[in-house]
Amino acid sequence: MALAAASSAAQQGRIEERFSERASSSILLVYDGQRVEPGLERILLAALERAYADLVRDFGSGPVEKVVVVVYAERDFQTVTHAPSWADGLFDGKVRVPARGITGVTPELLSVLRHEMTHSFVHFRTRGRAPTWLHEGLAQLEEGKAAAPFAPALSSAYAARGTFGLSALEGGFASFSASQARGGYAISLAAAEMLRDTRGFGALAHFLDRLGEGGRVEEAMRAELRADYRRLESDLADWLSRRAR
Ligand SMILES: [Zn+2]
Structure with missing residues (x-):
């Protein structure tokens, strides 16, 4: 939900260095390979691709660079982002979302991903100048x-x-x-x-x-x-x- 300036790079680096990546033409998915069930990353990326396509239909075009989506375990999300406690996702140039245990793509996770990905479209389109x-x-x-x-x-x-x-x-x-x-x-x-x-x-x-x-x-x-x-x-x-x- 929240928009924020990028948080401590050192802290992010420590947590994300063990993360895995999977990319499509428009999205780079970064995730904790030890906590995401095998195969789920493909389902996540497919869901992100669908959300991306929906947004392109509304906005006319998408960001030039790949949208980076980082999926954290719940605890790591708080450590890395210092997001306010009411936030269930964050956009600071990258989409950052917590997922409990990451065992499935729930409707709640999908709506958070759509929400945060919209921020990247708006950010790109306005060059960071949107109110x-x-x-x-x-x-x-x-x-x-x-x-x-x-x-x-x-x-x-x-x-x-x-x-x-x-x-x-x-x-x-x-x-x-x-x-x-x-x-x-x-x-x-x-x-x-x-x-x-x-x-x-x-x-x-x-x-x-x-x-x-x-x-x-x-x-x-x-x-x-x-x-x-x-x-x-x-x-x-x-x-x-x-x-x-
Ligand atoms: Zn938001």
């Missing part, structure tokens, strides 16, 4: 989540404060408490879903490209999404009120 709300919103959409369950709570928060505080979610969520993170993820998901529904994924892809050219977030928004933060928030409030009924 966090856009990263987390698109990642949750690609996971298959929808904002409807959060609509009543988000609508009443907006009614009380007059803002969703979206512009304050451009930076990372890593320092957030679990409840702040939940709120941040819900708003991010709703914003991305509203933009997909009202502007289309094509416009979102152009928005990503525009961000990659280095302009300010709001300039790119005006150019590609017919909105600044104020307009985006009022569109979001309207869109949510239709879902909160």
Whole structure:
């Protein structure tokens, strides 16, 4: 879930030096060969390939370089990433996910992999310049989540404060408490879903490209999404009120 700067290279090196690798044309899977059951790495790589193909359909293209996916045993994931306790995956240039015992590709593991792989697509497309709300919103959409369950709570928060505080979610969520993170993820998901529904994924892809050219977030928004933060928030409030009924 979380986005983070790369963590201690020394610590990663110690844990990953015994790892095995398996590559396809678009993905490099790095895994703990002593903990992954024999044959499972092929199933994992095939699942990653399917997720990658789905993302290429939405985004139009994938990263130029292979997406590196590192699968850790649960304990090693915490040691290497120092991820907040609420995170069930991490993207810091590589996709890093913990897997309990790694005995199968569960639906939960698949949705974490789809989520984190979306971060690598967004990161590549924007050259690392995407605001966090856009990263987390698109990642949750690609996971298959929808904002409807959060609509009543988000609508009443907006009614009380007059803002969703979206512009304050451009930076990372890593320092957030679990409840702040939940709120941040819900708003991010709703914003991305509203933009997909009202502007289309094509416009979102152009928005990503525009961000990659280095302009300010709001300039790119005006150019590609017919909105600044104020307009985006009022569109979001309207869109949510239709879902909160
Ligand atoms: Zn995320």
